[in-house]
Amino acid sequence: MWLYALRRLLMTIPILIGVTVICFALVKLAPGDPIQNLVRPETSAADIAKLRAYYGLDQPVVIQYFVWLWRVLSGDLGTSIANNAPVASEVLRAFLNTITVALISVVIAFIASMGLGIIAATRQGGLVDKFVTAIAVFGISVPTFWLAVVLVIFFAVNLNWLPATGMGSSGSDTFNYFKWDDFKFAVMPIIALALPPLGIMTRTTRSALSEILNQDFIQTLRAKGLSEFSIITHAVRNIMPGAIAMLGLQLGYLIGGSVLVETVFTWPGTGFLLNKAILTRDIPLLQGTILVLATVFVLINLVVDLMQSLVDPRIKRI
Template sequence: MFVYFLRRLLYTVPIAIGVSVFCFALIHLAPGDPLSAVLPESANPQLVAEVRAAYGFDHSLPEQYLKWLGHVLTGDFGQSTVTRRPVLDEVAPAVVNTFALAAAATLLGMSAGLLLGLVAGFRSGSTLDRAVTTVAVTGVSIPHYWLGMVLVVVFSVNLGLLPAMGMGSQGADTTFSLSADSLRALVLPAIAMAVIPAGIVARTVRSTVAEVRKREFVQTLHAKGLPPFGVFVHIVKNAAPTVLAIAGLQLAQLLGGSILVETVFSWPGTGFLLNTAIFTRDLPVLQGTILVLSMFFVFINLAVDLVQTMFDPRIKRS
């Protein structure tokens, strides 16, 4: 297991380097001059040269990349061109807020998806199976930003039960905590984000469990007189690797794909920060946020690979 862990960890190194190269290139591939958000159009050549030197744009691209990477490894992501604050100070609270939202949506979506998928998988071909499949397909088909607006209209505007924007009375510019205001504000965006993962997980669990139930070893377990709960445990254990892979991908997707939901609810996470950085052309913040989210995605996939081997040791030999 330890050797497999080291091998998988080494595999992530070139991926992480590739991600860093892409994030660095982002600031140069974006349309227009990266300094256009800092300098006025009437800036004289001397001022332009001084600002270029201050931001390190007077060096070659390889030199700029190595210098930028060295700063990133020490936690220095640069400075926002809009707020003049360190990028890390902008990104850190947004990451906490997005992680809290993604964790809540994952817990809700995985719980609902697993329950519906198991029920449908063990009753495959029945009316209940068809009903669960219909619900799952409907959940996958509903745009989460549209569902978010519907939830706001129903529970915030009409019923007045839950806050529609930000983090309740704390406003939008704050960090998530386990206070009553933050938890109440978390409910609607978490539901909006959980519907699609719940549908995907339900369909995956249903098809995986139904396929495992047809294998010969299940018939053998029944023939040997194993109690129904024991057969259930064996079926779930054999279906777990596939389900874990899907669950890990959905968590990573929720961390990086929450921009629309966070914008609808003005939730101060990475999606809301990315949206703001795009419209203000704050490229250092955009660069730092994408880098952090990409690294989360890489390491979540690594964690999923390692957890899968605990359920299916054959993966280590593949």
């Protein structure tokens, strides 16, 4: 097991190096000059050149990459061009806001999808199965930004039950998820983020469990007199490796794909920060945010692989 974990860990090193190359290259290939957002039209060429030298933008692209990579390895993601703040602290604060909501959303989606998938698989072709399938299809098909807007209109505007945007009057500094006055700001973002993975994992669970329940060894277990609950429990164990893999993928999707939802709700997470960095052409902030999100996604996949090897003994561990 430890050799398998070490091998998977070593395999992530070239992946992370590739992530840094792609992250740096994509930002550099984007049109526009970030320095132009900082200066007035009447700024002299000499002052612009000084700013470019200050941020290292006057160096060749290859030199810029290795300088940036060395700083990243030392924990320095640079300084934001827009507000002159350390990128690492900006990204960390935003990431904590995103990961908490994403974790709550994916846990809710996972628990609900397992329940719905099991109910649908044990009642194949029935009315309940069709109803669960309709819920899953709706969750997969509905655009998250449209759902976010509908939630705002219904719960915030029409019913006035929940606040439309923001993260409370004090922001993230004193936000407490265990206090309703604070948590109510996170309710609609959680719903909007949870529905798509709920639909995907429900369909996956239903399909995988139906396939297991139709196999010959299940009929053998029934013939031996096992209760239906024991049979379903045995079948669920067989689909857990795939369910764990889907859980990890959906968590990575929520962390990296929350731009539109966080923008609609003005939730100060990495998605909102990424959108702000794109609009202001803040290259250090943009690079730092993308790098952190990509690195977290790679690490989530590593953890999922290790968890699968623990759950499923058929996965090679050496």
